[in-house]
Structures are given as structure tokens and as C-alpha cells.
Amino acid sequence: MNKRRKISLVFFVLLILSILLFVFSKTGLLNTPSSIIAKIASPFQSTSLTAFNFLFSSRDERIKQLEEENKDLIKKIVDQDSLSRENAALHDQFETSSPRSSTLLPAKVVGAPSFIPGITDPTIIIIDKGTDDKVKEGSAIVIKNILVGRVVSSSLYFSKVDLVTHPSFLLTVKDQRSGASGVVKGEGGKQMVLDNVVQSEDIKTGDLIVTKGEQRQNGAGIPPDLILGKVASIDKKPSAVFQKGEIISPLDFSDLSTVFIVVY
Amino acid sequence: MILFVILLAISIILESSLTTIPLVLILLLNFTVASRKTSVFAIAFVCGILIDIMLGNTIGKTSIFYMITLLIVFLYERKFDTQTFTFVFIASFLSSLFYLVIFEARFVLLTALISAVLGITFFWLMIAADRLHIRDKSIKLEYER
Numbered sequence: 001m002n003k004r005r006k007i008s009l010v011f012f013v014l015l016i017l018s019i020l021l022f023v024f025s026k027t028g029l030l031n032t033p034s035s036i037i038a039k040i041a042s043p044f045q046s047t048s049l050t051a052f053n054f055l056f057s058s059r060d061e062r063i064k065q066l067e068e069e070n071k072d073l074i075k076k077i078v079d080q081d082s083l084s085r086e087n088a089a090l091h092d093q094f095e096t097s098s099p100r101s102s103t104l105l106p107a108k109v110v111g112a113p114s115f116i117p118g119i120t121d122p123t124i125i126i127i128d129k130g131t132d133d134k135v136k137e138g139s140a141i142v143i144k145n146i147l148v149g150r151v152v153s154s155s156l157y158f159s160k161v162d163l164v165t166h167p168s169f170l171l172t173v174k175d176q177r178s179g180a181s182g183v184v185k186g187e188g189g190k191q192m193v194l195d196n197v198v199q200s201e202d203i204k205t206g207d208l209i210v211t212k213g214e215q216r217q218n219g220a221g222i223p224p225d226l227i228l229g230k231v232a233s234i235d236k237k238p239s240a241v242f243q244k245g246e247i248i249s250p251l252d253f254s255d256l257s258t259v260f261i262v263v264y
Numbered sequence: 265m266i267l268f269v270i271l272l273a274i275s276i277i278l279e280s281s282l283t284t285i286p287l288v289l290i291l292l293l294n295f296t297v298a299s300r301k302t303s304v305f306a307i308a309f310v311c312g313i314l315i316d317i318m319l320g321n322t323i324g325k326t327s328i329f330y331m332i333t334l335l336i337v338f339l340y341e342r343k344f345d346t347q348t349f350t351f352v353f354i355a356s357f358l359s360s361l362f363y364l365v366i367f368e369a370r371f372v373l374l375t376a377l378i379s380a381v382l383g384i385t386f387f388w389l390m391i392a393a394d395r396l397h398i399r400d401k402s403i404k405l406e407y408e409r
Contacts, residue, residue: 007302007338010302011331011335014308014309014327015331018324018328019324021324022322022324022328025322025323038318041277041280041318042318045277046281048277048278048281048282049281111319113280113281113319114282115285115371116283152320153320155320160321167368188370
């Protein structure tokens with residue numbers, strides 16, 4: 001057979017096969033076989049990530065300790081605020097709420113591709129829990145009570161998570177101090193943009209931004225009062241309809257090893 | 265060939281766990297330029313499927329991109345010499361650029377530049393090791409025989 005014809009034939013056969021696989025994948029027909037392959041490959045993924053973090057993680061122990069203490073203190077502030085509001089709500093019979101009980105499922109991070117590993121932050125992670133462990137699309141991923149991200153796709157044994165800094169991440173939030181509402185959008189790195197905050201609302205540098213809570217039809221969702229980060233700067237122009245802010249997360253996304261899935 | 269397969273396997277693992285630099289694409293491009301074999305399409309197909317599974321993408325997306333890129337290289341090769349550093353650099357840069365834009369990665373230009381540098385580095389290593397006999401420029405193009 002002429003070499004050119006052979007190239008064309010091979011190309012078109014494989015292209016059609018790829019397109020068919022793409023269509024089947026979209027309809028969910030390939031979940032089981034792809035999950036099995038991912039399960040076989042995951043030890044290699046997690047080994048390379050663990051080995052890299054072990055060999056190249058040069059962060060001072062003292063800095064790590066201080067970061068952990070910082071997270072604990074932020075958690076205490078939010079918990080205290082939640083308790084006082086719950087107290088006030090309990091006194092008023094018409095404002096009681098009964099959030100559905102949820103459990104935290106630990107998951108190991110097996111993949112966290114970034115531009116320069118250890119230096120630039122990833123915007124997605126792969127975790128070793130999937131639909132077999134009752135993980136659903138839209139489930140919240142947390143560390144302590146800090147929001148890490150949201151599950152965007154799940155196979156039987158693995159899930160892909162968009163971190164809060166992913167450009168397609170969007171969530172309604174509020175200022176923990178003033179209650180001002182807004183929308184958070186990922187910007188990459190450690191940053192997020194707080195947008196759609198009405199000019200009359202009060203937000204200040206240093207304010208904690210927390211989730212408002214959202215529930216999806218499939219039962220998954222992001223619980224309220226999870227921390228996203230602190231307001232690092234504010235952009236308030238009188239001529240603009242909304243004011244904006246820059247939010248920095250307290251997490252080091254390049255060093256995630258174990259996260260927790262909120263499972264209802 | 266075995267060495268190439270081992271390098272591909274390592275690249276797939278690194279690309280799915282550590283880095284967004286398209287290592288597999290660079291290797292496939294180099295292999296296409298050096299060997300000019302149609303078997304590269306089958307290898308690209310399998311690698312694309314594996315990358316998609318391990319990254320949780322829709323299966324087939326990466327394969328389609330790889331195969332179209334390699335077809336363009338084959339088509340270009342009919343008229344021009346592709347076994348040059350210039351071509352490998354430009355092909356690695358442009359294909360990485362499009363790949364990173366389509367798959368929504370960050371630091372697109374810088375990553376594409378690094379991919380191009382890695383591409384020519386690997387090409388130089390292949391020449392130095394005299395793999396696939398690309399040192400001898402007098403070899404006829406396969407489809408002209």
C-alpha cells in the first residue's frame with residue numbers, strides 16, 4: 001500500500017476511534033474500564049508525587065508549624081462566630097436551622113500537576129476516592145474547615161477536584177464580619193477575586209471570607225461557614241456598580257497530601 | 265523503541281501527577297520526526313487515552329489532539345525537511361501552546377517555551393546517541409521508496 005494512503009488510513013481509523021471513545025466517555029459508558037485502569041496506574045502517580053514532595057520540599061519545619069497554628073486560630077474564630085450566631089438563633093424560635101448531617105471522608109491526593117512542581121501551585125488535584133465511596137459531583141473538599149475545592153468529575157475510584165483557585169471555580173460567599181455577600185472566582189496561584197459586592201456593603205482588608213452554603217439536586221454541595229481566605233486588598237471605585245477584593249487562601253496548594261470530602 | 269516506550273511511560277506518570285508541561289507530546293513529536301513511522305499514531309492514541317484516564321478528563325480528548333498534531337507533522341514532512349533543530353523547536357513550541365490553551369493550563373507562553381527547549385534537548389540527545397539513525401541525512405524518506 002502507498003505510504004501516504006497508509007498514513008491517512010491509520011490516522012482516520014484512530015481518529016474515529018478516539019471520537020467514539022469521547023462520545024462514550026461523555027455518556028458515562030466508560031466509567032468502569034477507565035476506573036480500573038486508573039486504579040492500576042494510581043500507585044505510580046502517588047509514588048511520584050510523594051517522592052517529589054519528600055525530596056524537594058524544603059519548607060522550614062518552624063514555618064509549617066506556624067502555618068498550622070494559623071489555620072487552627074482561623075478555625076477558632078469562625079467556630080466562635082458560628083456558635084454565637086447559633087446561640088442567638090436558638091433563642092429566637094423562628095430562626096432555628098437544621099443542617100443535614102454529613103461525614104468527612106479522608107482522601108489521598110494522587111495527582112497535583114502544576115507548571116513547576118513545588119514552586120507554582122496546581123489548580124486541580126486528583127484524589128483516590130470516587131463514586132464507589134459515595135463521592136458525587138459538586139461535593140466539597142476541605143482541610144479542617146477551610147474549603148479546598150469542589151469535585152468536578154468522578155469515576156469509580158478517583159475524582160478530579162477543581163481547587164478554589166481554579167479559573168472556572170465560582171461560589172457565593174459572605175464576609176464573616178459584616179455579612180456582605182459576593183461571588184468568589186479563582187485566579188490561579190493562591191488568589192481568588194471577590195466580586196459582585198454591592199458598593200454600600202462593608203468589607204475591609206483582613207476580613208475572613210466564608211461560604212454561604214449551596215446544595216445541589218444530587219445531594220452534594222458546599223456547607224456554609226467554610227473558610228475561603230482573607231481579604232488582601234479592596235478595589236472600590238465610586239463609578240463602578242460593584243466593589244471587588246482580592247482573597248488569599250491560607251492553604252499551600254502545592255503541599256496537599258490528604259484532604260477530606262464532605263459526604264452527605 | 266523500548267527506551268522510547270520507557271520514556272513515554274515515565275512522561276505519562278509525571279504529566280498526570282506532577283507537571284503541566286506536555287512531556288508526552290514532546291516525545292511523540294521527536295519520535296515522529298526521527299522515525300517517520302505510522303506506528304506513532306497508535307502510540308499517540310494509547311498515550312492520549314491513558315493521560316485522559318489518569319487526569320480525569322473526558323477520554324479521547326487528548327488522543328484527538330495528539331493525532332491531529334502528528335498528522336500535520338507528517339503532511340509538512342512531504343515538502344520540507346523536519347529533521348532539523350529549527351523545525352523541532354517551532355513544532356514543540358506551537359503544539360504545546362495550542363495544547364495548553366485548549367486544556368486551560370496556566371503560564372501558557374512560558375510552559376510552551378520550556379517545552380520547546382525540552383524538545384530540542386531530546387532531539388539533540390537522540391542525534392548524539394545516534395538513535396534511529398537520524399545522523400545520516402542521506403537516508404531516503406520512507407514513502408519515496
